[in-house]
Amino acid sequence: MSMQVAVGHAFSVEGREAVARAVYKARLVLGNVRIHFAVVIASFEYDFESVYNAAQTQIGDVPMIGFSTSGEFDTKGNHRRSVVVALITDDDLEVKTDWVPGFSENSVRVTNNLLRDLGLTSKEQGLLLMVADGIHGNYEAMANTLPVGRYQLAGGLSAGDIRLERTYQMGGGKFGTGGLAGAFLSGNHVRIGVGNGLGWLPVGAQFRLTDVNGLSVRGLNNKSAIEGYAEMFGRQPRDWAFPPLNTLVRLYPLGIDQGGQSMMVRTPLRIDADGSLRMHTAIPRDSIAQLLIGSREQCLAAARQAASGALAKLDGVQPKLALVFADVSWQMMFQGYEGVEIDAIREVLGEDVPLVGGYTFGQFRQTEGSPRAEFLNQYVQVVVIGEE
Numbered sequence: 059m060s061m062q063v064a065v066g067h068a069f070s071v072e073g074r075e076a077v078a079r080a081v082y083k084a085r086l087v088l089g090n091v092r093i094h095f096a097v098v099i100a101s102f103e104y105d106f107e108s109v110y111n112a113a114q115t116q117i118g119d120v121p122m123i124g125f126s127t128s129g130e131f132d133t134k135g136n137h138r139r140s141v142v143v144a145l146i147t148d149d150d151l152e153v154k155t156d157w158v159p160g161f162s163e164n165s166v167r168v169t170n171n172l173l174r175d176l177g178l179t180s181k182e183q184g185l186l187l188m189v190a191d192g193i194h195g196n197y198e199a200m201a202n203t204l205p206v207g208r209y210q211l212a213g214g215l216s217a218g219d220i221r222l223e224r225t226y227q228m229g230g231g232k233f234g235t236g237g238l239a240g241a242f243l244s245g246n247h248v249r250i251g252v253g254n255g256l257g258w259l260p261v262g263a264q265f266r267l268t269d270v271n272g273l274s275v276r277g278l279n280n281k282s283a284i285e286g287y288a289e290m291f292g293r294q295p296r297d298w299a300f301p302p303l304n305t306l307v308r309l310y311p312l313g314i315d316q317g318g319q320s321m322m323v324r325t326p327l328r329i330d331a332d333g334s335l336r337m338h339t340a341i342p343r344d345s346i347a348q349l350l351i352g353s354r355e356q357c358l359a360a361a362r363q364a365a366s367g368a369l370a371k372l373d374g375v376q377p378k379l380a381l382v383f384a385d386v387s388w389q390m391m392f393q394g395y396e397g398v399e400i401d402a403i404r405e406v407l408g409e410d411v412p413l414v415g416g417y418t419f420g421q422f423r424q425t426e427g428s429p430r431a432e433f434l435n436q437y438v439q440v441v442v443i444g445e446e
Contacts, residue, residue, distance in 0.1 A: 073104030127416030135397030184244030253367025255360030284333030382415030
């Protein structure tokens with residue numbers, strides 16, 4: 059059987075009902091066929107145990123990956139407090155999935171365990187799709203643990219409520235918080251493309267990170283971080299320590315100088331009560347950073363770039379499904395203009411390609427032959443899956 063894909067989306071007060079409706083809509087398209095792979099993306103506002111149980115009941119014993127998000131994508135645009143589901147049937151598609159707890163405590167060990175369970179080596183060719191806890195974990199160490207190989211890497215950090223510091227992942231018949239989910243897709247006739255785009259550029263302001271402690275950047279140019287942002291953007295420093303400004307700081311990431319290499323983008327998760335920037339990964343003390351600012355126009359161009367880059371890697375094969383992972387800063391950027399970034403992607407891929415995705419706290423990237431995997435902040439990532 060050739061590859062067939064269907065996407066379902068549903069709103070509901072309860073997560074289990076939203077899953078049931080979304081799966082029902084997708085099943086109406088596919089009919090009574092065997093499902094070989096499923097993707098489930100659900101609002102963090104739902105009880106995720108109910109989401110997981112409903113997915114297991116409605117979809118059955120099928121390789122599955124899923125995560126929590128602050129906004130869900132489907133072919134019609136983006137949504138809030140809903141569930142999107144993608145179902146794929148293809149006799150040529152081989153999928154292995156798993157979820158391993160404890161990523162927040164020991165990211166390297168958990169990554170190695172997941173790779174072992176998925177049977178991934180440097181010789182395998184396909185797509186490694188990974189979803190990690192979005193708030194706690196060593197993402198740089200995880201990226202360095204992945205073997206160089208012929209596979210492509212995509213995925214990101216599950217999103218959720220920053221105040222509760224809890225995000226969810228599911229895979230391999232398991233789910234939970236603080237873990238790492240993964241899926242490896244391969245097949246003789248399966249073709250995969252991954253593209254990435256960044257809609258933020260330097261504006262000339264430059265800092266030296268003069269006080270760094272683990273994930274906290276406390277000092278910029280020998281002043282407190284909160285004072286540095288207050289001077290640039292106005293408002294009193296104390297205003298930046300509380301909502302909404304303490305999380306809107308994500309709109310203003312830092313571009314870290316890497317000594318002649320490409321700029322590394324690192325985004326504050328929030329401003330803590332002590333006035334420091336809480337980062338996703340540690341940044342070396344005395345690093346030179348540039349302030350980056352985005353715009354809707356730049357982001358739309360980046361979305362088209364990501365879609366074009368993914369499509370080019372299919373070598374003319376028609377895409378059957380698109381997966382989209384966008385940083386939550388994109389959700390902030392397009393508030394009041396919801397769905398336009400999805401429209402930009404569909405301009406490139408075509409109106410008939412089913413699409414699912416969600417906002418994340420970061421992405422992972424490694425293209426075939428690249429020396430190492432990367433952890434990304436602030437990007438949009440497009441993954442296209444087709445069949446030759």
